Amino acid sequence: xxxxxxxxxxxxxxxxxxxxxxxxxxxxxxxxxxxxxxxxxxxxxxxxxxxxxxxxxxxxxxxxxxxxxxxxxxxxxxxxxxxxxxxxxxxxxxxxxxxxxxxxxxxxxxxxxxxxxxxxxxxxxxxxxxxxxxxxxxxxxxxxxxxxxxxxxxxxxxxxxxxxxxxxxxxxxxxxxxxxxxxxxxxxxxxxxxxxxxxxxxxxxxxxxxxxxxxxxxxxxxxxxxxxxxxxxxxxxxxxxxxxxxxxxxxxxxxxxxxxxxxxxxxxxxxxxxxxxxxxxxxxxxxxxxxxxxxxxxxxxxxxxxxxxxxxxxxxxxxxxxxxxxxxxxxxxxxxxxxxxxxxxxxxxxxxxxxxxxxxxxxxxxxxxxxxxxxxxxxxxxxxxxxxxxxxxxxxxxxxxxxxxxxxxxxxxxxxxxxxxxxxxxxxxxxxxxxxxxxxxxxxxxxxxxxxxxxxxxxxxxxxxxxx
Numbered sequence: 001x002x003x004x005x006x007x008x009x010x011x012x013x014x015x016x017x018x019x020x021x022x023x024x025x026x027x028x029x030x031x032x033x034x035x036x037x038x039x040x041x042x043x044x045x046x047x048x049x050x051x052x053x054x055x056x057x058x059x060x061x062x063x064x065x066x067x068x069x070x071x072x073x074x075x076x077x078x079x080x081x082x083x084x085x086x087x088x089x090x091x092x093x094x095x096x097x098x099x100x101x102x103x104x105x106x107x108x109x110x111x112x113x114x115x116x117x118x119x120x121x122x123x124x125x126x127x128x129x130x131x132x133x134x135x136x137x138x139x140x141x142x143x144x145x146x147x148x149x150x151x152x153x154x155x156x157x158x159x160x161x162x163x164x165x166x167x168x169x170x171x172x173x174x175x176x177x178x179x180x181x182x183x184x185x186x187x188x189x190x191x192x193x194x195x196x197x198x199x200x201x202x203x204x205x206x207x208x209x210x211x212x213x214x215x216x217x218x219x220x221x222x223x224x225x226x227x228x229x230x231x232x233x234x235x236x237x238x239x240x241x242x243x244x245x246x247x248x249x250x251x252x253x254x255x256x257x258x259x260x261x262x263x264x265x266x267x268x269x270x271x272x273x274x275x276x277x278x279x280x281x282x283x284x285x286x287x288x289x290x291x292x293x294x295x296x297x298x299x300x301x302x303x304x305x306x307x308x309x310x311x312x313x314x315x316x317x318x319x320x321x322x323x324x325x326x327x328x329x330x331x332x333x334x335x336x337x338x339x340x341x342x343x344x345x346x347x348x349x350x351x352x353x354x355x356x357x358x359x360x361x362x363x364x365x366x367x368x369x370x371x372x373x374x375x376x377x378x379x380x381x382x383x384x385x386x387x388x389x390x391x392x393x394x395x396x397x398x399x400x401x402x403x404x405x406x407x408x409x410x411x412x413x414x415x416x417x418x419x420x421x422x423x424x425x426x427x428x429x430x431x432x433x434x435x436x437x438x439x440x441x442x443x444x445x446x447x448x449x450x451x452x453x454x455x456x457x458x459x460x461x462x463x464x465x466x467x468x
Contacts, residue, residue, distance in 0.1 A: 028105065035103035038110065042101035047073065047112060048120060051093045056082075062089060066097060066112065074111040075099070081115055086229075088131050094120045129232050133259060136234070141241050142262045148246045150266060150278065151214050156183040157278055158213035158245075160203040163188040167219050167250075167271045174275035182279060185213055191220040196230035201239040208244050215278070216243060218260060219250040219271040231258040240264050250274035417449035 025033075049066040056062050060079030065072050075097060077089075089095070099114040136142060157175075161167050163186060175182050187207060189199040200218065207216050218240065220231065230236060231251050240247045240263040249264035250271040261267040268274035364370060409415055417423070424432045425445045438444060442457045 027108075031103060031105045031108050035105060038101050038103055044098070044100060045112075046096060046098050048096045049073070049094070051089055051095060052091055054089055054091050064089060064091075066095075074104075074109060075114050076111055077114040077117065085117060087119060089117070090131075096120050129259065133262065136237055136259065136263070141237065146241070147265045150246050150248070154182065154214035154278065156185055156213045157215055157217060158185045158187060158207040158210075159217045159219055160187050160189055160200060160207070161217075161219040161271070162191045165191070165221055167221050170272050171217075171219065171275045174272055175279060178276065179279035190230075192228070192230055197233040197235050200230060200236050204239045204243050204247070213245065215246045215248065217248045217250055217268075217271075217274050217278070218264070219274060220252065221271070222253040228252055228258055231260040233259070236260055237263040248274050248277065414449065417447070423447040 047066060049068045049072075052065045052067055052072070054062070054064040060082060062077040062082045064075055064077075066075045067073070077085075095117050096119075097112065097114045098116045099112050102111060102113050103109065104111050140146070159168065159171060161171075168186060172184060175184055185207075187203040189203050190196040191200075204216065204218075207213055218231070220228065228251060231249075237259045240249070240260055246265045247263075248266045248268055249258070249261045250268040250273065251258050251260060253270060266277065268277055413423070423446070425447065426432055426437065427443050429445075432438060432444065438457045440457055440459055443454055444457060445452055445454050
């Protein structure tokens with residue numbers, strides 16, 4: 001009969017029941033106590049096994065079971081740690097996990113909270129490379145139908161690389177030697193490190209949007225797989241595939257392959273080879289022209305030799321006659337060309353003068369000085385007409401005023417006073433029309449044509465009867 005192995009001292013103390021009393025544990029308290037004991041004992045462990053039941057959650061956390069031939073252990077890899085993985089976990093993969101053992105209290109289940117994880121046998125970078133390559137290949141990102149031909153005679157090439165490395169110097173040296181008329185636009189980026197993929201992606205987007213380059217070269221010198229990790233990233237591969245311009249990948253040495261090489265339109269073994277491939281057509285043309293130049297030079301020398309031989313065979317008089325004939329023809333041709341040139345120049349001068357006259361007339365029609373002079377003339381005419389109108393209105397108004405004044409004078413009572421009549425007013429200024437309105441001692445005012453005076457009534461005159 002098998003005996004139970006002894007428990008650790010902490011568990012013995014936790015589950016030991018005192019002889020004098022019974023201790024009853026609530027489930028949550030017991031599970032929590034066990035979790036604390038387990039985390040103290042297994043706070044940092046390395047566990048090796050095979051992944052099964054791999055379940056990535058929408059939250060970014062990853063759940064799977066780590067198993068071997070005799071047991072299995074639930075594992076949780078939280079989102080923050082999962083983002084740092086350089087490969088993608090999948091069922092059947094043998095891995096080495098570092099973490100801490102804990103207890104999930106809601107289920108009372110022991111689990112391993114993973115901190116880091118790496119594959120056993122193959123490096124994580126190599127595994128990530130193979131996984132990403134296979135996934136992008138299945139998407140058709142590396143298909144030959146997607147590859148675009150390079151322009152045979154590019155005017156400007158954009159190169160995405162480090163500004164301080166030997167890559168850019170070698171690239172410029174080869175371009176200057178093989179095609180001095182080619183412009184090179186450098187977009188400086190980091191070629192390794194965590195920020196490198198984002199910088200390379202931004203460089204590709206900016207060069208495509210600039211409209212300044214005809215093709216793009218993504219270049220880097222050799223290095224380890226860790227050094228070239230930026231060019232094995234998914235965002236760089238998708239940025240290369242999304243580029244409107246053809247992209248040449250020139251990364252590492254001839255034996256180095258990256259995801260960027262498969263996504264690019266053309267892979268160059270080295271950055272120097274990329275410079276040679278870009279300038280290949282121009283270089284071939286330069287070589288072809290150089291060959292034609294040599295052939296032309298040989299042909300001219302041969303023609304000159306034949307001419308000299310023929311010249312030596314001809315008599316001097318005949319040679320002189322032919323030379324004079326050729327010279328006269330050339331002089332006649334020169335005179336004809338001079339006449340044509342003179343006629344063409346005169347015609348051009350006439351056309352330019354006519355055009356200048358048309359432009360001058362157009363300018364004069366729109367000349368503000370001329371418009372201002374016309375406006376001034378119109379203003380002077382309007383002012384003269386206004387002055388005449390004012391004089392006529394003034395004369396008419398004056399005549400009318402004189403007539404009204406004469407009529408007013410004819411109706412004024414003051415005109416009656418000029419004929420010897422007078423107005424008598426009482427003390428209140430009222431006109432007296434009857435002697436019955438005054439009494440002895442009243443003061444009255446008499447208004448004459450040339451003034452007025454005040455008097456006192458002594459005795460009113462008797463009222464006369466009107467004549468019958």
